[in-house]
Amino acid sequence: MARSSTFARVYFPLTLLVGAAGLGLTLCVLYHALIVLDPHMPDGSFAIFAPPETPQANPMKLYDSYRIFFVHLPCALTTALMSMVMAAAGVLYLISRHRRWDALLMAAVEVGAVTCLLTMVTGYIWGDFAWGKGWTWEPRLTSTLILWLSFIALMMIRGAVEDERKKRMFSAVYGLATVPLYPLVSRSIEMFGRMSHPESLESLLRVNEISELSAVAKPALILFFLFFLMVRYWQLRLAGNIRELR
């Protein structure tokens, strides 16, 4: 009888635990965000400044639209996290040349592409309500699009390389080359100036219940996406093992 692997003993229950915790917390956050929180709060409670090009000088009221922040912010944070994992896995692969880092890098790229897309879609929906324009070519939005395209580009280019070793080496170098992209997204407003996107949403959400729920929403959704990272990592590692056996 073969000895059970680390995957079966440790990784499998751990992944399930992370997934169950992430799903449970995410469902709680959604329940509070959509059902419990009252959308009719006192005027100006959750005000946010209008983009400079709009004629109204007063802060605009968000009404129901603030609910989308509980998804938008955690998705943006997960994208940042995946970007960091991608860079770290690239460095570790170049140092050790072990396939596990390549699997981690690709899992981070896939999850990052999904969360980045979700960030842009939720941002578009909110922008359409708040600014009357879902998409504007302003620094924060454009740099996020560039980051998403970099994720997609790696997946596409990787598919075009046949040699496994070259594929892994290319991905690691590419992962390192994209290191400046996330700082570009997060510091784009400081570097190029603010146009529409606020620098920080949290400082503008002036209601305690919203800030508290936002603080729970971030770890909840990050855990949920971490579960997908773990699942994809093991799928990719096993696929690599099978290829090697052949």
Added chain:
Amino acid sequence: MISMIQASMMALGLLFSPGELGPSERDAELPHQPLSAQEIPATDPSLERKYSDKFEQRVREESAKAGESIDTLYYGMVAVLVGVFGIAVHALIAARRQDQALARLASPQGAK
């Protein structure tokens, strides 16, 4: 470096929004004479308040209607999240089976 990034962003913006490069044909036909200070009507504060109140009322009515669709949205999102989670768990179980099969193949008994 920063100016290069800025220039590439601008180029990307121009590439995807060619309509913003210059005035369209329709705009070119319109007279572009700015209004003088005398021609701009003075804003009436009571009128502004009236329209602001009306807008507020309209939003509250729309919000009440949206309340029902928010319930539907919540249950829809629960269904999607649980569904996606189920698919991922299924993939994880399949990966465990694969891993066990690989472990059997790698063991001395399996190799025989």
